[in-house]
Amino acid sequence: MRLTFSLISICFIAALSVHAQASHIDLSLGESANFNLVTRQNANLYDADSQGAIAVGGNAIVDHYDVGVTSNGGKVLHVDGDLSAKGSGNIKGDTVVKGNYTNDSSSQWHDPLSWGSQLYKTSDLNISDAFAELALFSKALAELESNVSASAQYSILELQADRQNAYSDNMFVADLTLAELNTYTGLKGNLFETDDFLVVNIASENVVTLDSFDVLWGLPERSNILYNFINAEVITFEQGNIHGHILAPYADFTFEKGLITGGVYVDTFSSYAGAQLNFEGAFSGNVQVSEVSEPEHLALFFVTVVLLSITRRNTTKK
Template sequence: MLKQVSIAVSFFLAANASALSIDLGPATGYNIFVKENFQQPGADSHGKIAVGGNADIGQFDVAVNHDPSYYHSGPQLWTDPNVYDDVLVVGGNLKTTGWGNIKGNAIVGGQVVSGSNPNSAKGTITYGNPIDFEAAFDYFDDLSATLAGLDNTGSINFLYNNWIQLDGTSDADLYVANITGLVLKNATDLTAPGLTQTDTLVINVSGKDIHFDSLNYGIREHFAALDLSPSNILFNFYEAEKLTFDYGGFRGNILAPNADFTFYSGDLSGQVIVKSWTAGWGAQANLWDGFFDPYGSDEPTPPTVEVAESSGWALSLIGIFGLIMLRRRNLQAKA
């Protein structure tokens, strides 16, 4: 019996694991992963950032929880107080006006724009292109489309025009819910009493131009709070070309490989994968819960495997096929 499918650079089967985990492959280890340009004048991220195009970060603090000299809320991600991590990768040009606002090393594929603060990085600024962003987003396109093709695991109710109810239990530790962008925009609450801490929730959201804001996972009426870490939740905006977060707090990973993302204010807890990023001073990528647990629990991180470059895509197809066949067998068994 298949007990785990990990979404990584490839899908892979782990016979001794107990839950389905989502590990977003090329974006693993990054709080924010952007194909094209990134622009934000201020605020901060807890984790690392990778940008395929140009990055204008102003006084934005990059990867504050990788800074060994100062304690921030959430997980402390540095490993050696005397060694800075590579916390910012920029494929194009970098512009920054802050002093020490890059809390480690930066790797730049283009140039540091004239007028930038020469003391912006606490570590070093070197030049190179360590990430193939085109290949990464080819993979994310395929992944997003594959997830969007999965059927609903249980029934979905939308009460009072603001409450998403997910009924039933997971199928092999995976629960899939397909909703529209309008439902997400209007939703204030989400409950799923049948899910447990070992489950993974994938919410496929249709629509090309989507606005959304806070979504509460707490108690509503006689329904208990969602018993699931935000790191086990993935919102897949598989059709989105424009994606806008207006305000408030939102917990869960975001996959929107073809969306220009506008982030006005509030805070996001999770990994964010988008085409481009434009945000304001009040937009925080805080309490990062994508690959590390900010609450300090002993929950293990997903396992990883070494995949030869020539075989990665083949393994990905094998894993996708295995997931589809598993769901078919379960549906036949229920029939």
């Protein structure tokens, strides 16, 4: 009887353990995916524009910079700190400023908020939480094994998908160094479908200078490509084109001139005349990671102690 009870107890505990270990969480860009730019801290924006919405976790300067050019109304700018703006009608929708809003335009007839737009003090968007999710997503992507090979063809780098080892959501991961990325003028692909997701994990020093690289042919659509800068703390993009999203949650990003067609998710952001942010759609790929929550650990421990206690008591009585 004791043996039977013990075996049942062990099986029960093992079943609970398997159930706990099988739990997963999905990591993604989350709410940030629908923004053209998200910063954890400050953003300084001068003499250019973004097609999509912007969220700033610190203070923002919007100086003759158009925000949300192709948006269809709604909130196009979220600022957790203070907003200092200059221009006329260059914020193309509703605006959230949790700190102070200052209109620095030289003329009283100029208002950076577009006609008919609303200024709000509160929002459902929590930029701090959104950025914590971005940091977790970046770390999880960096830990994935590569299922993409790379080979040089003159000035072009060809990426080839290993379709037998695709991750969920048809996610493919390539590991490149910054030197490799800066050496070639463009990327092309082989064995990819347009609706696949491609993550390029980029290993680098803490300080990064980016050259221009174009997405050519044979790769997923540009909105499905994400460049994950793992170690970068300072990134300077001097000029040229980058097609795809940029995830660098610990980096101060300076965009001097050129075009980025995707979301940019960084610690701080500064851009200048001729630095254009376009938005062609959200990166909706996700990765599953295992999770065993603390309550499950405690429940398993409690059940184990109780069952072993009962077994020991029955043994002592006999």
